[in-house]
Amino acid sequence: xxxxxxxxxxxxxxxxxxxxxxxxxxxxxxxxxxxxxxxxxxxxxxxxxxxxxxxxxxxxxxxxxxxxxxxxxxxxxxxxxxxxxxxxxxxxxxxxxxxxxxxxxxxxxxxxxxxxxxxxxxxxxxxxxxxxxxxxxxxxxxxxxxxxxxxxxxxxxxxxxxxxxxxxxxxxxxxxxxxxxxxxxxxxxxxxxxxxxxxxxxxxxxxxxxxxxxxxxxxxxxxxxxxxxxxxxxxxxxxxxxxxxxxxxxxxxxxxxxxxxxxxxxxxxxxxxxxxxxxxxxxxxxxxxxxxxxxxxxxxxxxxxxxxxxxxxxxxxxxxxxxxxxxxxxxxxxxxxxxxxxxxxxxxxxxxxxxxxxxxxxxxxxxxxxxxxxxx
Amino acid sequence: xxxxxxxxxxxxxxxxxxxxxxxxxxxxxxxxxxxxxxxxxxxxxxxxxxxxxxxxxxxxxxxxxxxxxxxxxxxxxxxxxxxxxxxxxxxxxxxxxxxxxxxxxxxxxxxxxxxxxxxxxxxxxxxxxxxxxxxxxxxxxxxxxxxxxxxxxxxxxxxxxxxxxxxxxxxxxxxxxxxxxxxxxxxxxxxxxxxxxxxxxxxxxxxxxxxxxxxxxxxxxxxxxxxxxxxxxxxxxxxxxxxxxxxxxxxxxxxxxxxxxxxxxxxxxxxxxxxxxxxxxxxxxxxxxxxx
Amino acid sequence: xxxxxxxxxxxxxxxxxxxxxxxxxxxxxxxxxxxxxxxxxxxxxxxxxxxxxxxxxxxxxxxxxxxxxxxxxxxxxxxxxxxxxxxxxxxxxxxxxxxxxxxxxxxxxxxxxxxxxxxxxxxxxxxxxxxxxxxxxxxxxxxxxxxxxxxxxxxxxxxxxxxxxxxxxxxxxxxxxxxxxxxxxxxxxxxxxxxxxxxxxxxxxxxxxxxxxxxxxxxxxxxxxxxxxxxxxxxxx
Numbered sequence: 020x021x022x023x024x025x026x027x028x029x030x031x032x033x034x035x036x037x038x039x040x041x042x043x044x045x046x047x048x049x050x051x052x053x054x055x056x057x058x059x060x061x062x063x064x065x066x067x068x069x070x071x072x073x074x075x076x077x078x079x080x081x082x083x084x085x086x087x088x089x090x091x092x093x094x095x096x097x098x099x100x101x102x103x104x105x106x107x108x109x110x111x112x113x114x115x116x117x118x119x120x121x122x123x124x125x126x127x128x129x130x131x132x133x134x135x136x137x138x139x140x141x142x143x144x145x146x147x148x149x150x151x152x153x154x155x156x157x158x159x160x161x162x163x164x165x166x167x168x169x170x171x172x173x174x175x176x177x178x179x180x181x182x183x184x185x186x187x188x189x190x191x192x193x194x195x196x197x198x199x200x201x202x203x204x205x206x207x208x209x210x211x212x213x214x215x216x217x218x219x220x221x222x223x224x225x226x227x228x229x230x231x232x233x234x235x236x237x238x239x240x241x242x243x244x245x246x247x248x249x250x251x252x253x254x255x256x257x258x259x260x261x262x263x264x265x266x267x268x269x270x271x272x273x274x275x276x277x278x279x280x281x282x283x284x285x286x287x288x289x290x291x292x293x294x295x296x297x298x299x300x301x302x303x304x305x306x307x308x309x310x311x312x313x314x315x316x317x318x319x320x321x322x323x324x325x326x327x328x329x330x331x332x333x334x335x336x337x338x339x340x341x342x343x344x345x346x347x348x349x350x351x352x353x354x355x356x357x358x359x360x361x362x363x364x365x366x367x368x369x370x371x372x373x374x375x376x377x378x379x380x381x382x383x384x385x386x387x388x389x390x391x392x393x394x395x
Numbered sequence: 396x397x398x399x400x401x402x403x404x405x406x407x408x409x410x411x412x413x414x415x416x417x418x419x420x421x422x423x424x425x426x427x428x429x430x431x432x433x434x435x436x437x438x439x440x441x442x443x444x445x446x447x448x449x450x451x452x453x454x455x456x457x458x459x460x461x462x463x464x465x466x467x468x469x470x471x472x473x474x475x476x477x478x479x480x481x482x483x484x485x486x487x488x489x490x491x492x493x494x495x496x497x498x499x500x501x502x503x504x505x506x507x508x509x510x511x512x513x514x515x516x517x518x519x520x521x522x523x524x525x526x527x528x529x530x531x532x533x534x535x536x537x538x539x540x541x542x543x544x545x546x547x548x549x550x551x552x553x554x555x556x557x558x559x560x561x562x563x564x565x566x567x568x569x570x571x572x573x574x575x576x577x578x579x580x581x582x583x584x585x586x587x588x589x590x591x592x593x594x595x596x597x598x599x600x601x602x603x604x605x606x607x608x609x610x611x612x613x614x615x616x617x618x619x620x621x622x623x624x625x626x627x628x629x630x631x632x633x634x635x636x637x638x639x640x641x642x643x644x645x646x647x648x649x650x651x652x653x654x655x656x657x658x659x660x661x662x663x664x665x666x667x668x669x670x671x672x673x674x675x676x677x678x679x680x681x682x683x684x685x686x687x
Numbered sequence: 688x689x690x691x692x693x694x695x696x697x698x699x700x701x702x703x704x705x706x707x708x709x710x711x712x713x714x715x716x717x718x719x720x721x722x723x724x725x726x727x728x729x730x731x732x733x734x735x736x737x738x739x740x741x742x743x744x745x746x747x748x749x750x751x752x753x754x755x756x757x758x759x760x761x762x763x764x765x766x767x768x769x770x771x772x773x774x775x776x777x778x779x780x781x782x783x784x785x786x787x788x789x790x791x792x793x794x795x796x797x798x799x800x801x802x803x804x805x806x807x808x809x810x811x812x813x814x815x816x817x818x819x820x821x822x823x824x825x826x827x828x829x830x831x832x833x834x835x836x837x838x839x840x841x842x843x844x845x846x847x848x849x850x851x852x853x854x855x856x857x858x859x860x861x862x863x864x865x866x867x868x869x870x871x872x873x874x875x876x877x878x879x880x881x882x883x884x885x886x887x888x889x890x891x892x893x894x895x896x897x898x899x900x901x902x903x904x905x906x907x908x909x910x911x912x913x914x915x916x917x918x919x920x921x922x923x924x
Contacts, residue, residue, distance in 0.1 A: 148490060149490055154664070162659055335499025338492070338494065355571075559787075576737060
């Protein structure tokens, strides 16, 4: 064991083993490696699995936006599916009424979602905790009513069509869409990763931790909160547009309240505030309501009622159990393991290893250990 | 004119129910500084249990008592198991836990009972009464609703202002640490607060269900309205819960009556936003900050 | 009655050592002043005695019992009453309700009126304001209420955290006089934490000076008051 320990120490002490220092370069190198790996993955998988990987991609985008808003800026949103709906419907309307190409349409969808994010975010600056949560919940519940009221624009029950984009003739359309979605995810994650480490990221966290202290250091608290909402809503909007592409069309049934719940659960499970953790949450959102719960239901010979509700039951349990047992989510758990491993491998002092799983002063939502003892 | 009167009366009845829900939310918030998003879902469960009791041949009032008793126990257990671990921590944790509990309970009810609507009887007639020759849209059941909620609020008032227990609970809600230093046992009181709040919610659900129908989601929209009422009236004021409930009930009735029923959730949202922009703490909330 | 014996008490908040090896005795019928600069650990000391904070090591002995392992509720029932820093009165309640709250754990309905009346005798201004809400009281009256509420259950140990904070000198003087007379008459153990060393030394019999979590002086109050160098160094006057 001592031999292993000293070997690892020696390896990590050498400079060439370290990752590039500047955040942007580091993120880009990660993204490049990931892009290559994902390319090979999509080649290896069948078309349907590609489709699912693409879904994982865009759910990761939505989760990234929400984890930024809630974990890093401290504002909870129980209705993020609503922003996805805005993005999805905007994109669909553009497809219906214009002849623009994919990228401008996506960008406009993002922009519109960001604007709606500002509309919600501005009154939200006055709210804290449960009030904010309640208000966002009401938004999510009320949105279907709007789309139903204005049937002619939004296409009513049938909704609007969004055919997948055509790529080069040699590429399978599903595969092409998947690449686009994954590329979108990587771009968003790189951008958000840089944002988190930038001055903005610092002001987000400062506002989360102590609004009064933040304003005393010159941070414009309300503006920061609105920007966080806009960025987060923009991400959700992009994800909603991608969802529309995957589904081939949009109607209000594509964006039920359950979607908002899944997104929240995905963020919590992955690790609130962790950009790396969004992949875990996205995987769960894609596989749990469909394949996993179906196989679970058939394993236990559950009746129709149970299997229809199993996904919701499990997601509810995920939210509760994660918060009670492991508030840092999966990423938090991995970080804890890595810290234990580092402590073991170094001689009890400060570890030399630059752990790629670590993110800057990211506190999981759970970090409520205060100096004063709290009353029970 | 008749229409206006009918709508107003309907709004009052709805408003009273909403007040009862808001009261449960206020109780829990004042005692434990947590908004119980699962309040509606928990009272849905107590209603299903009461329904089962009815199906076995019991009469309405036995089922009523059972629902309240189950509510007490349910609230106590939930607080001890789910809420105590997250109480001292960031408020986001409690929000997520109660929200997760909400959807868990709705999924559970769906799995056990399915989503087919069931009928739950009312103890009194649901048809509007004749008052001096004119037909008004206020039934004996509506009267029961108003009376029941007033009795509930009266009981709360008596307990909180007149008894030692109420004094302790108020102390724990306003200044938990100071209360501890005076020998008040805080933990059991928090549990008791939840027990009472969920029992109040159970009663509110029984007042809703005869005119709605029993499904796993039937309390969702009432929770939203209860939340609206609590925001308008102030999340830490029982009187505010009552006034907020009436304001909400009447507003929704007028919007629904004159503009269309599907706009009611939007009206509630608008009410919340306006209330928060004008007076974020609510009309009746105390301006003093909460102390640790 | 016995003395309050603090022995080798050490308290940490995570990596921060708030108190290290604090030892002293506070005798009954005496005021023991605990002095020191801001952040020295005085408040932590009181919070540890009353049970809000658990010590890392050391013991707190009173009346033959070891208090450091008990819960706050148990410690209160052993006769320890802690008046925390700041105006700890419950503003949303009346004066009478605040006092009643203090009496609840010990006295049933019948005896309560009697013990509350004793507090009204001790602090006449409170008597005039029985039915008023506590947020209408002046600073001095609130402190009287806080102390009165702590005394209602007839404690054996009274812990006071900066009672003179924010009060005018004349009000402070009156408060200190009441404390002095009360202690002498009742064999109360009084631990008085103050930044305002002068006023507390004037009524104390013993003084303990804490600096950076450690006891630097533990002596008669008169000796400490006359030691000008010590006063300059640790107490700022």
